[in-house]
Amino acid sequence: MSEDHKNMWEDLGLALEPHDALLSVLGNAYKDIYLSQKERPQGMVYFDFVMSEVHGLRIRELLDEKAHGRKIIGSYCVFVPEEIALAANATLVGLCSGADFAEDDVETYLPGNTCALIKSAFGFKLGQVCPYVECSDMIVGENTCDGKKKAYETLGNLVSNLYVMDLPQMKSNDGKALLKAEYTRFKKAVEALTGVTIDAESLKKGIETVNNKRKAIHRLSRLRKANPAPISGLDALLANQVFFYDNPARFTESVNKICDELEQRIEKKKGVCPESTPRILISGCPMAVPNWKFPWLVESAGAVIVGEESCVGERGTRNLTDASGNTVDDLMDAIVDRYFKIDCAIFTPNPDRLNHIAEMAETYKADGVIHYGLQFCQPYAMESMPIEKALKAKNIPVLKIETDYSMEDVGQLKTRVEAFLELLK
Numbered sequence: 001m002s003e004d005h006k007n008m009w010e011d012l013g014l015a016l017e018p019h020d021a022l023l024s025v026l027g028n029a030y031k032d033i034y035l036s037q038k039e040r041p042q043g044m045v046y047f048d049f050v051m052s053e054v055h056g057l058r059i060r061e062l063l064d065e066k067a068h069g070r071k072i073i074g075s076y077c078v079f080v081p082e083e084i085a086l087a088a089n090a091t092l093v094g095l096c097s098g099a100d101f102a103e104d105d106v107e108t109y110l111p112g113n114t115c116a117l118i119k120s121a122f123g124f125k126l127g128q129v130c131p132y133v134e135c136s137d138m139i140v141g142e143n144t145c146d147g148k149k150k151a152y153e154t155l156g157n158l159v160s161n162l163y164v165m166d167l168p169q170m171k172s173n174d175g176k177a178l179l180k181a182e183y184t185r186f187k188k189a190v191e192a193l194t195g196v197t198i199d200a201e202s203l204k205k206g207i208e209t210v211n212n213k214r215k216a217i218h219r220l221s222r223l224r225k226a227n228p229a230p231i232s233g234l235d236a237l238l239a240n241q242v243f244f245y246d247n248p249a250r251f252t253e254s255v256n257k258i259c260d261e262l263e264q265r266i267e268k269k270k271g272v273c274p275e276s277t278p279r280i281l282i283s284g285c286p287m288a289v290p291n292w293k294f295p296w297l298v299e300s301a302g303a304v305i306v307g308e309e310s311c312v313g314e315r316g317t318r319n320l321t322d323a324s325g326n327t328v329d330d331l332m333d334a335i336v337d338r339y340f341k342i343d344c345a346i347f348t349p350n351p352d353r354l355n356h357i358a359e360m361a362e363t364y365k366a367d368g369v370i371h372y373g374l375q376f377c378q379p380y381a382m383e384s385m386p387i388e389k390a391l392k393a394k395n396i397p398v399l400k401i402e403t404d405y406s407m408e409d410v411g412q413l414k415t416r417v418e419a420f421l422e423l424l425k
């Protein structure tokens with residue numbers, strides 16, 4: 001790593017030795033999982049570069065933005081509207097929650113039976129290894145599941161800039177009114193942070209920028225319907241993960257370039273695996289960077305993942321925000337409408353998610369669905385039961401798994417995945 005990077009990390013207050021150790025573990029995992037794949041689209045070289053510079057050049061860019069007065073807002077959830085951040089000249093970044101870190105310290109703040117995602121968020125903060133957390137001017141927590149809700153009370157003592165957003169739990173008129181009130185409050189907080197008053201023009205532009213990212217991902221998803229699959233699930237997941245970190249315009253352009261390449265592959269009937277490869281839809285808890293464990297396991301067992309019903313996937317990106325309004329009020333309503341459709345398992349009842357999984361299984365011609373749950377995640381574990389029943393009633397094979405970020409259960413998971421793939425054949 002360059003001297004500039006080292007100085008930058010030091011200035012951010014990162015713990016240099018643990019940070020170096022983390023980067024080397026991540027680099028090795030990336031090499032083993034990603035660079036060993038065959039028939040990758042050439043355009044993935046861009047994502048390889050992004051990942052190699054995720055704590056390097058991207059952080060330098062964010063620090064340069066800050067030096068020019070732009071604010072950085074960190075977020076843990078897809079309910080935080082990027083449109084509003086962009087309209088106020090701020091940058092929104094996702095905060096890593098995809099790897100275990102500083103576990104002993106974490107256990108002094110959180111009970112052992114907390115999901116890996118929440119523990120990871122704390123581990124990155126307590127271990128001082130996440131430059132995104134350290135360069136955020138505002139960190140947004142959201143009242144979603146009970147675990148996150150209560151964990152933010154504790155996180156508020158560890159960071160000085162936590163902003164907590166309340167969220168509805170029911171898709172009722174009152175629920176929508178709450179979301180609107182919270183997004184209005186968030187808009188005011190972002191305006192106060194940046195000193196920028198959001199107007200119709202800036203909000204429209206913010207909406208269009210985020211919509212363009214989503215449209216590029218929609219295009220990528222549509223191409224994954226092809227058989228043979230033109231891209232691996234691991235690579236598609238990486239694009240969905242980088243969605244939360246990269247410069248929006250550059251991300252859109254890079255995904256569209258990959259799509260151009262995939263269209264040519266499809267025309268030539270070229271894929272990353274033979275046509276007979278079992279096609280899997282993954283549904284459930286989000287997989288944040290660098291959580292590649294389960295997709296790697298599934299694809300190395302001889303299947304291909306063709307879709308993710310996940311917040312790092314189609315649940316997070318599927319709907320666009322209507323940019324046709326001409327006033328801030330109209331556009332804020334459009335943002336509320338768009339985000340209110342997100343069918344996170346914290347909602348009750350939540351029939352949309354079940355319907356969406358069945359629809360995705362059909363659209364992407366999946367041979368089976370794997371429900372991916374993180375241990376101790378009640379909302380997704382609860383929903384996995386009716387989902388399994390409903391899919392089985394439609395003759396769609398389902399495997400339910402629960403795991404965490406450790407590698408201890410890999411052998412056992414592999415056996416279950418292989419048995420499931422046998423069944424599909």
Ligand code: BJ8
Pocket residue numbers: 076077078079115116117118144145146147148285286311342344345346374376377378379380
């Ligand atoms: S909109 S899924 S990103 S809350 S895995 S922390 S639910 S115990 S991540 Fe999520 Fe927003 Fe919903 Fe999406 Fe809790 Fe479950 Fe842990 Fe979870």
